[in-house]
Amino acid sequence: MPKVNLSLPAVRIREIRINSITGYQGDAEELVSASPRGLKDKNRSFSQCLGCSTSKAACMTVLIQDGAVISHGPVGCAACLHEFAFTYRVNSPLRGVEKPAPRRIFSTNLQEKDTVYGGAVKLAAAIREVRERTGANAIFVLTTCAAGIIGDDVESVCEEAEEELGVPIVPIFCEGFRSKVWTTGFDAAYHGIARKLIKPPRERRADVINVINFWGSDVFKDWFAPFGAKPNYITPYSTTESLAYSSEAAATVQACSTLGSYLGAVLEQDFGVPELPSAPPYGIAQTDRWFRALGKLLGKEEAAEKVIAEKKEKFIPRIEELRGKLEGKTAYVTAGAAHGHALLDLCGELGLNAVGAAIFHHDPVYDSGREENDQLAQRVRDYGSVPNFNVCNKQEFELVNALNKIRPDVLLARHGGMTLWGAKLGIPSLLIGDEHHGMGYEGIINYGERLLDAIENDEFVKNLREHSVNPYTDWWLEQEPHYFLQGGAGIQAVQGGAGK
Ligand code: SF4
Structure with missing residues (x-):
């Protein structure tokens, strides 16, 4: 199977794709x-806590200047997204970016009830609200373990929202349990970006x-x-x-x-x-x-x-x-x-x-x-x-x-x-x-x-x-x-x- 396959919603995980x-x-x-x-x-x-792919996917999306990120899951999964606050402030001058746009990070805050009845409606509402509040030119939806376990159809929700709002809504499948190799989160973010944002060359x-x-x-x-x-x-x-x-x-x-x-x-x-x-x-x-x-x-x-x-x-x-x-x-x-x-x-x-x-x-x-x-x-x-x-x-x-x-x-x-x-x-x-x-x-x-x-x-x-x-x-x-x-x-x- 080819390593790169943009027709699939989710990237093949690193341990399977390249044997990591x-x-x-x-x-x-x-x-x-x-x-x-x-x-x-x-x-x-025995192991202590592990890194999570969500934070790596966030690492490659939260600093996109005109984008916004929604973590679709319990609010705790979004905690690691804020670690980039420091990076954002300290490193922007190194890159010559004088006024970095404020980070736009949101969570659907899935509750116990949502894990029973599904979180798709909540996600659709969140995407609409984030677009209205931020005017982002693209919205990245990061999936979490809870969303993956209950089987929310994130791909369909994003497609419908994209049609309605007219901007790319990029699903990124990066649930922590998906891969043992946390850098799969980078791949997941790039896969979403390549599928939805990168255009054929003019x-x-x-x-x-x-x-x-x-x-x-x-x-x-x-x-x-x-x-x-x-x-x-x-x-x-x-x-x-x-x-x-x-x-x-x-x-x-x-x-x-x-x-x-x-x-x-x-x-x-x-x-x-x-x-x-x-x-x-x-x-x-x-x-x-x-x-x-x-x-x-x-x-x-x-x-x-x-x-x-x-x-x-x-x-x-x-x-x-x-x-x-x-x-x-x-x-x-x-x-x-x-x-x-x-x-x-x-x-x-x-x-x-x-x-x-x-x-x-x-x-x-x-x-x-x-x-x-x-x-x-x-x-x-x-x-x-x-x-x-x-x-x-x-x-x-x-x-x-x-x-x-x-x-x-x-x-x-x-x-x-x-x-x-x-x-x-x-x-x-x-x-x-x-x-x-x-x-x-x-x-x-x-x-x-x-x-x-x-x-x-x-x-x-x-x-x-x-x-x-x-x-x-x-x-x-x-x-x-x-x-x-x-x-x-x-x-x-x-x-x-x-x-x-
Ligand atoms: S996505 Fe899974 S592994 Fe990552 S923080 Fe949430 S519950 Fe933990």
Whole structure:
């Protein structure tokens, strides 16, 4: 079955579509070499709370400037949509958006009675009211577990509302229980956007390149200028109009292969926009490859060589200086999949010894099917393997266990809530939300300086360690991090009826 099929209302989930997994313990090289042969996921006999696809779908819709979002479900499911309030305020200047439109987030607030009689009437009324109150040019309807379980016909309600109101009403099927891999929520949002918003191209534009990203700073404006192009950022801070004609761009690039895997493939396969056959530019060797691949795709190889030469002349001396200061320090990384691999690239480039990683899930292959998009394979090739490589499904108890044993000189994280565990153990911990901060040659310097700063200024975390209470027992900290993962001692004990 094709990976991309826009005739279906819902996207095929990631574990079925591209065989993604949420549990692994070993080293990075072994994972890379096993990936083409297909991976079998491992279950845990115990887990803490998990991420939900709804929040990832929200992440890709609530920042669309002229849209509105309705969470169709109990009001609690909409709580995670508001986490983007902070992002919205803090990151808009990085993108040069002076006055971001206020977020428009609503919930149908399904009650117990609705789960008996159905929530379709409530949803239809909510769509009408949201359109009236906000004048949004598109309304995204995110489904939740409750709506999925009672079997509301969300597709039909949206179609009828679209006919009545004359604007796209985009159903996004992202119930938390639908997939074990929370990044399926990104795919679900992109699937809805591609079905309802993206239009066939009127022309091909050599001066526009799609950038599928989160909310990182506007580095691509300067990078694309020598190629005579400008970025079309998808989807945070975009508009329904800019999304509609993303089909006309000369190419699509990704800030993170995990994030944009599905939409990159949709734009290529259904709208003819080629996806750059390269993992994002983290580390010197990969940045070289990325600019060369871009030059080749655009037929501007000379421009690419010029950019590479100029940038290297400017930035390499400072990179070497930082490498001299960081060489031999140990680092541990925790992040979502491909961005975690990118952080491991930065460690490799800066001479840090990556002694482990807790990565939230693993995609053995992306929707493009191209090996060149695989950031972990490239990391292993360029800088070597990473031991203690744990695919942890954001299970913080595994992270704490590993950090407590490994005690790296620094922890690099991408998600709030993860750095605190390093800090409580007295480990300098760095969290950078701007995913473009580490990109390109200059990004290596950005990260190197921040890492150095974090490592040298460790008084705070040392004090914190003295005054922190670790909620985990000594018993747990003495076990292996994968104790509860299939193959670990814990799951065997549970299966044998002697669970702890
Ligand atoms: S959609 Fe499901 S998993 Fe997500 S917050 Fe609601 S109930 Fe929880």
